[in-house]
Amino acid sequence: MNDRYDSVILHFVARVVMIPLIVVFGIYVLLHGELSPGGGFQAGAIVAAALLLVRLALGNRQAALQIPQGLLIWLACIGLGIYMFGGILPLILGANFLDYAPIPVEWYNKFAGEDRTPRAMGILIIEVGVFLGVASVLVLIYDLIAGSSRQ
Amino acid sequence: MIWWLELSLFGLLVVAALIALSVRDMIAAVATLSVYSFLAATLLALMGAVDVALTEAALGAGVTGVLLVGAVSVVDRRTPD
Numbered sequence: 001m002n003d004r005y006d007s008v009i010l011h012f013v014a015r016v017v018m019i020p021l022i023v024v025f026g027i028y029v030l031l032h033g034e035l036s037p038g039g040g041f042q043a044g045a046i047v048a049a050a051l052l053l054v055r056l057a058l059g060n061r062q063a064a065l066q067i068p069q070g071l072l073i074w075l076a077c078i079g080l081g082i083y084m085f086g087g088i089l090p091l092i093l094g095a096n097f098l099d100y101a102p103i104p105v106e107w108y109n110k111f112a113g114e115d116r117t118p119r120a121m122g123i124l125i126i127e128v129g130v131f132l133g134v135a136s137v138l139v140l141i142y143d144l145i146a147g148s149s150r151q
Numbered sequence: 152m153i154w155w156l157e158l159s160l161f162g163l164l165v166v167a168a169l170i171a172l173s174v175r176d177m178i179a180a181v182a183t184l185s186v187y188s189f190l191a192a193t194l195l196a197l198m199g200a201v202d203v204a205l206t207e208a209a210l211g212a213g214v215t216g217v218l219l220v221g222a223v224s225v226v227d228r229r230t231p232d
Binding site for chain 1: 201202205206209210213214217218221222224225
């Protein structure tokens with residue numbers, strides 16, 4: 001499973017049709033997580049499935065050029081840091097841990113032209129952290145298993 | 152109309168689980184387990200738990216299958232029992 005399998009149809013379907021579609025759907029699930037079904041964990045699993053498809057279709061060597069293993073570990077740690085930031089930021093602003101009510105959103109609403117409540121903003125911060133952690137750890141597990149395989 | 156759909160999906164779920172337990176080839180067992188996960192996701196979506204169904208379809212039918220194929224490539228493909 002480390003080798004690259006040379007087939008025009010496989011490569012076209014993987015890199016042109018499937019992977020961009022899966023990544024866009026994963027980001028949609030992430031950004032609409034507080035209103036519709038989905039969220040950080042599901043979006044992370046979907047995007048990790050797209051990255052695993054890169055690894056299966058194009059071979060591990062080419063995929064390791066795209067995201068190396070050290071970067072995956074760093075992304076997982078950054079995801080954990082974003083989660084802790086989302087939890088500690090209300091603590092600094094004078095509320096309880098993970099209580100999103102005092103998070104400032106006026107600058108974001110003015111910038112993006114949206115009407116987002118502080119709690120939706122807090123959920124979004126938490127979900128971005130969960131997304132990074134889940135996606136990078138799932139891809140990292142596959143990389144470690146495939147690195148130890150005999151073929 | 153919806154109750155026989157759920158019942159037939161549940162029957163297929165049990166059949167897929169029994170095949171995954173009894174088949175000798177590990178790759179075939181992994182593929183049948185993915186079928187099981189997808190049927191479970193469909194059942195969960197029919198019952199209204201769309202969030203759980205999304206997780207089950209992405210993790211159970213997608214990522215777990217790939218990870219188990221990777222694990223099978225480390226151990227022997229055919230099992231004696």
